[in-house]
Amino acid sequence: MSTTKTLIRSEVNPLEFPTMFFAGRARLTLRNQKMGTHMTLHVKQLKDKKLKDAKGRRVKLPIFYLFISLLGDHDAGYVFAGTIFKDNMGVKLGTGIGWGTQLGKVTAFVMQALKDPEILRRRNVALFHEGKCCRCGMPLTHPVSISRAFGDDCYAYTHPKEEETESPL
16 A cells, blocks of 8 residues: 655745745745746755754754756656855856756756845746745644744744834833
């Protein structure tokens, strides 16, 4: 008897793309509404192998691995597209991938969308996540958490409130 796991695909605001992408453990789908095509991105933040924070967890680095699964690519899964350096928004493409290849062009588009997420709206691209927190990877069950792609604690971390300033009165 075979069981398949159903994925929750929830559409979120495309302007949240950079926040979700750089949260640490995102699995995002970009769907071109006009053409009916899609690609799924798996983003994984690197952690320092030696440094640990006050709670004993490995320190996260501003370096992200990007894996891409393209519709109709006939691959068994995700292909390593490259490394993204958040500090300077630099990219190092994976071995054997050039900017003129399909994966190179997709990576270039992802980088454009990270710098200007409004490009997703202009090109009629919808943004979805798979029902797991983009920061910690835990399954989301609450409707509010599903709609924003982050659990409560991770949302508070990735969307810090503006510091309240005291009124002079």
